[in-house]
Amino acid sequence: EVHLMESGGGLVQPGVSLRLSCGASGFIFSDYAMSWVRQAPGKGLQLVSAIDGRGTNVYYADSVKGRFIFSRDNSRNTIFLEMHSLRAEDTAVYYCARFAGSWPMFPSFWGQGTLVAVS
Amino acid sequence: ETVLTQSPATLSVSPGEAATLFCRASQSVNSKLAWYQQQLGQAPRLLIYDAFMRATDIPARFSGSGSGTEFTLTISSLQSEDFAVYYCQQYNSWPYTFGQGTKLEIK
Numbered sequence: 215e216v217h218l219m220e221s222g223g224g225l226v227q228p229g230v231s232l233r234l235s236c237g238a239s240g241f242i243f244s245d246y247a248m249s250w251v252r253q254a255p256g257k258g259l260q261l262v263s264a265i266d267g268r269g270t271n272v273y274y275a276d277s278v279k280g281r282f283i284f285s286r287d288n289s290r291n292t293i294f295l296e297m298h299s300l301r302a303e304d305t306a307v308y309y310c311a312r313f314a315g316s317w318p319m320f321p322s323f324w325g326q327g328t329l330v331a332v333s
Numbered sequence: 334e335t336v337l338t339q340s341p342a343t344l345s346v347s348p349g350e351a352a353t354l355f356c357r358a359s360q361s362v363n364s365k366l367a368w369y370q371q372q373l374g375q376a377p378r379l380l381i382y383d384a385f386m387r388a389t390d391i392p393a394r395f396s397g398s399g400s401g402t403e404f405t406l407t408i409s410s411l412q413s414e415d416f417a418v419y420y421c422q423q424y425n426s427w428p429y430t431f432g433q434g435t436k437l438e439i440k
Binding site (some may be wrong): 261264273318321322323327 | 365367369375376377378379382388420422424427428429430431432433434
């Protein structure tokens with residue numbers, strides 16, 4: 215059974231850094247691209263960043279480019295999102311999501327999310 | 334950036350009836366469009382990918398159609414568990430984008 219578990223969220227002040235993690239199980243981790251998708255309170259979905267199965271290619275939304283770093287450790291079946299210079303507008307539930315294959319396409323399985331509140 | 338516009342924002346339908354949701358792209362996304370369902374307080378769930386392919390374990394009452402810039406999600410014979418928010422998402426070009434959502438509510 216596919217399982218994704220996010221951790222690392224919390225309440226932080228503007229300007230600080232935070233690192234999110236997402237542990238995966240139930241599938242061959244390196245075979246799948248992964249993503250972080252966020253949802254601000256009462257708002258829609260935004261695909262923040264994506265990484266291919268090998269970790270070679272990483273993509274960022276313009277709103278986080280230069281502030282967030284997305285990485286993966288295939289030996290630990292874990293992805294990370296380092297978030298720097300956090301802003302109030304980064305407040306959201308951050309979902310870890312697995313794409314359907316080794317290349318970023320559509321998220322086919324989602325974790326339950328972790329809340330990041332910047333205030 | 335490809336902007337996806339969903340309509341209507343809210344749709345009120347009675348259980349047992351059909352619902353049709355629309356998603357329009359600002360430029361062609363070919364058939365690289367997915368649909369998701371999100372229940373209140375839960376993570377989204379993939380329903381449809383490649384515009385019309387049902388994801389694993391998705392009931393046959395959910396169907397998708399369209400290509401290019403115009404897409405529809407149809408839910409035939411609505412069940413109580415179908416009342417939720419629905420999002421479309423394009424993965425034709427980065428940044429991949431979502432529509433703003435359609436809330437399907439009980440009439």
